[in-house]
Amino acid sequence: MKVFFNEEHDMLRENLRKFVxxxxxxxAEEWDEREGFPRQLFKKLGDLGYLGLSYPEEYGGGGGDYFxxxxxxxxxxxxxxxxxxxxxxxxxxCATPPVLAFGTEEQKQKYLVPAIKGEKIACLGITEPNAxxxxxxxxTYAEKVPGGWKVNGNKxxxxxxxxxxxxxxxxxxxxxxxxxxxSLFLVDTDSPGFxxxxxxxxxxxxxxxxxxxFFEDMFVPDENLLGEEGKGFRNIMWxxxxxxxxAAASYVAQSEYVLETAINYAKERVQFGKPIIQNQAITHRVxxxxxxxxxxxxxxxxxxxxxxxxxxxxxEISMAKLLAAQLAxxxxxxxxxxxxxxxYMMEYPMQRAFRDARLSRIVGGTDExxxxxxxxxxxxxx
Amino acid sequence: MDFSLSEEQVAxxxxxHEFAEKEIRPLAPELDEKSEFSWDIVRKAAKLGLTCASVPxxxxxxxxxxxxxxxxxxxxAWGCVxxxxxxxxxxxxxxxVIISGSDEQKAKYLTRLTDAENPRICAFGLTEPGxxxxxxxIQTTATRTDGHYILNGQKCFITNAGIADLYTIxxxxxxxxxxxxxxxxxxxxxxxxxxxGKIEHKMGLRASQTAELILDDVRVEAENVIxxxxxxxxTAMQALDCSRPFVGALGVGVARAxFEAALSYAKERVQFGKPIFKQQAISFMLADMATEIDMARLLCQRAAWMLDNGLxxxxxxxxxxxxxxxxxxxxCTNAVQIxxxxxxxxxxxxxxxxxxxxxxxxxxxxxQIQRLVLAGxx
Numbered sequence: 001m002k003v004f005f006n007e008e009h010d011m012l013r014e015n016l017r018k019f020v021x022x023x024x025x026x027x028a029e030e031w032d033e034r035e036g037f038p039r040q041l042f043k044k045l046g047d048l049g050y051l052g053l054s055y056p057e058e059y060g061g062g063g064g065d066y067f068x069x070x071x072x073x074x075x076x077x078x079x080x081x082x083x084x085x086x087x088x089x090x091x092x093x094c095a096t097p098p099v100l101a102f103g104t105e106e107q108k109q110k111y112l113v114p115a116i117k118g119e120k121i122a123c124l125g126i127t128e129p130n131a132x133x134x135x136x137x138x139x140t141y142a143e144k145v146p147g148g149w150k151v152n153g154n155k156x157x158x159x160x161x162x163x164x165x166x167x168x169x170x171x172x173x174x175x176x177x178x179x180x181x182x183s184l185f186l187v188d189t190d191s192p193g194f195x196x197x198x199x200x201x202x203x204x205x206x207x208x209x210x211x212x213x214f215f216e217d218m219f220v221p222d223e224n225l226l227g228e229e230g231k232g233f234r235n236i237m238w239x240x241x242x243x244x245x246x247a248a249a250s251y252v253a254q255s256e257y258v259l260e261t262a263i264n265y266a267k268e269r270v271q272f273g274k275p276i277i278q279n280q281a282i283t284h285r286v287x288x289x290x291x292x293x294x295x296x297x298x299x300x301x302x303x304x305x306x307x308x309x310x311x312x313x314x315x316e317i318s319m320a321k322l323l324a325a326q327l328a329x330x331x332x333x334x335x336x337x338x339x340x341x342x343x344y345m346m347e348y349p350m351q352r353a354f355r356d357a358r359l360s361r362i363v364g365g366t367d368e369x370x371x372x373x374x375x376x377x378x379x380x381x382x
Numbered sequence: 383m384d385f386s387l388s389e390e391q392v393a394x395x396x397x398x399h400e401f402a403e404k405e406i407r408p409l410a411p412e413l414d415e416k417s418e419f420s421w422d423i424v425r426k427a428a429k430l431g432l433t434c435a436s437v438p439x440x441x442x443x444x445x446x447x448x449x450x451x452x453x454x455x456x457x458x459a460w461g462c463v464x465x466x467x468x469x470x471x472x473x474x475x476x477x478x479v480i481i482s483g484s485d486e487q488k489a490k491y492l493t494r495l496t497d498a499e500n501p502r503i504c505a506f507g508l509t510e511p512g513x514x515x516x517x518x519x520i521q522t523t524a525t526r527t528d529g530h531y532i533l534n535g536q537k538c539f540i541t542n543a544g545i546a547d548l549y550t551i552x553x554x555x556x557x558x559x560x561x562x563x564x565x566x567x568x569x570x571x572x573x574x575x576x577x578x579g580k581i582e583h584k585m586g587l588r589a590s591q592t593a594e595l596i597l598d599d600v601r602v603e604a605e606n607v608i609x610x611x612x613x614x615x616x617t618a619m620q621a622l623d624c625s626r627p628f629v630g631a632l633g634v635g636v637a638r639a640x641f642e643a644a645l646s647y648a649k650e651r652v653q654f655g656k657p658i659f660k661q662q663a664i665s666f667m668l669a670d671m672a673t674e675i676d677m678a679r680l681l682c683q684r685a686a687w688m689l690d691n692g693l694x695x696x697x698x699x700x701x702x703x704x705x706x707x708x709x710x711x712x713x714c715t716n717a718v719q720i721x722x723x724x725x726x727x728x729x730x731x732x733x734x735x736x737x738x739x740x741x742x743x744x745x746x747x748x749x750q751i752q753r754l755v756l757a758g759x760x
Contacts, residue, residue: 272519368661
């Protein structure tokens with residue numbers, strides 16, 4: 001992979017790997033159990049520059065290329081809890097890119113700069129109970145009032161929602177409906193009317209906090225409109241591209257990490273007088289998965305290169321997300337099977353990896369939605 | 383071929399289904415959350431004769447055919463796989479006594495399980511840390527001295543350990559003889575030297591207790607040998623053989639539960655202006671799920687029917703276990719997918735069924751071992 005990564009990239013990767021091994025992995029079980037992690041972790045990553053790797057130096061970023069973010073996603077993916085990857089990639093790859101892309105100078109100073117430092121935690125407010133796959137169906141309504149907007153509605157499945165200091169919010173500004181009536185806002189979570197109604201309990205990704213949020217006559221000032229009014233849907237579709245790509249990168253890395261763990265177990269576990277790795281039933285399945293990992297990794301890197309070149313490879317991004325998510329699920333499922341009874345026990349990390357991986361085929365656009373996107377890019381929409 | 387159930391079987395299915403709906407489903411989420419075994423459910427199930435399906439009528443059992451057993455276990459598992467796991471493993475655990483035990487042993491032990499007012503539970507003690515799929519390599523020893531045996535060793539992943547009143551434990555009287563040295567014993571729970579080690583925290587099947595069993599100079603009288611010395615491995619394998627369709631039935635039950643929930647959700651959930659059931663990707667997924675569940679059920683019932691009719695059914699038995707449990711995993715995974723984000727939240731039942739389904743591909747002979755057995759017969 002020398003094609004994509006230089007020495008600086010390699011050093012970044014090495015440092016991130018050590019960070020995850022020392023600061024994250026040892027706490028994986030505990031954070032999964034208690035459904036959260038200390039919010040100071042954001043600052044720790046921020047201090048090390050990890051939350052602004054590809055952001056411009058003028059905002060405190062590292063000024064690196066897109067592959068620096070890919071590396072962040074990969075190294076966070078090499079962990080037995082995916083919740084930290086989810087939280088940090090939300091910060092870096094989902095909630096803040098719209099601020100850089102569409103924000104005013106004031107907005108960048110107020111939100112992007114502290115987010116890069118890890119001093120402000122960010123979340124993204126898209127999904128609603130009746131607007132999951134159907135994003136255009138959002139009904140949270142921002143009514144124009146003097147000096148700003150009055151927002152009413154609710155959001156669900158919001159990663160970082162409990163801890164966040166601000167939200168990049170998608171709301172309807174034109175009740176007549178349709179995607180053109182939607183806009184983006186930046187909302188301080190301590191705004192009167194903003195409330196976290198529930199912390200949601202999930203099957204996996206438990207170290208990452210997920211919230212249900214209500215807005216009741218919440219006032220958002222004019223200067224917090226992000227980008228042009230009515231361009232929210234288009235802009236969030238843009239945001240989803242980066243979100244899907246970093247997610248794909250993390251799923252491939254997780255798959256590789258989990259397969260390594262399963263192989264190591266199979267080399268040591270002796271049954272019927274020999275290590276179980278000597279059974280073709282196991283090695284052939286490992287071979288298939290290893291081949292898939294290589295090919296999806298290449299797809300992710302090539303697509304990341306196009307993205308870095310400021311191309312807009314929507315088809316490849318959806319393909320990468322679809323295949324990487326399915327890969328993570330298949331690898332973790334196979335890994336449990338290889339570990340047999342031990343794979344099912346909470347004291348081993350594999351069940352956590354399996355539970356975490358299950359969400360990958362749903363979050364950031366389900367498998368089915370990725371297929372719909374691919375169909376559109378292939379010109380097959382009826 | 384007559385594929386229809388008899389009137390009695392239809393009535394049985396209805397009774398067990400109502401029991402599962404009324405007594406198991408309401409408690410299942412909390413039992414899963416707290417990892418608790420429910421004696422309340424077991425006692426109620428015992429009153430209906432559901433906890434000892436394998437016991438012959440002579441000893442107070444319900445006198446049901448194995449085919450009837452697949453009906454019972456499917457409906458119970460539709461209620462909760464964790465609860466049913468405890469009940470089924472109890473039924474499997476006593477099988478060695480039914481298969482190879484003396485009349486005295488049957489009279490003494492089987493009646494404990496069938497006592498509807500005070501049902502007791504049995505646990506099967508075979509698996510060890512170094513002997514999972516390779517059951518023949520167990521290390522627990524049984525040293526013969528003076529008309530009794532002293533057992534030493536450790537068992538792991540034992541369902542109902544700590545809850546059971548009695549155990550059927552497998553130990554070797556002579557390690558040098560390998561498989562041929564293995565002997566089965568009935569051991570009462572309060573025997574000195576027998577203790578429970580670590581209780582496992584599991585990803586699923588949490589309404590069933592799974593624990594280590596420690597044997598420290600456990601004295602067992604000679605009359606507690608099941609069948610003859612050195613007959614143990616063959617007895618254990620026979621017990622596992624005829625229980626494969628039942629484990630498959632557990633898979634059918636949880637798959638059906640997931641499928642029903644997913645179908646109902648897909649018809650109600652509106653996105654893009656219509657129920658998601660109207661998306662071909664979803665409806666075709668559900669069509670596949672319905673078909674695979676039917677296939678799985680038919681395989682389990684066929685294997686059970688063959689065993690009921692005295693036919694050699696090792697191949698069909700292995701097929702039924704691995705097909706039905708692989709199906710369960712697939713169906714439960716797709717049910718989560720159809721529910722989208724809600725499928726991942728604990729307030730919806732499908733994520734529990736997804737976690738429960740996984741273990742069915744591993745217990746009672748992994749699906750890889752099932753294929754090994756089948757391949758050996760081809």
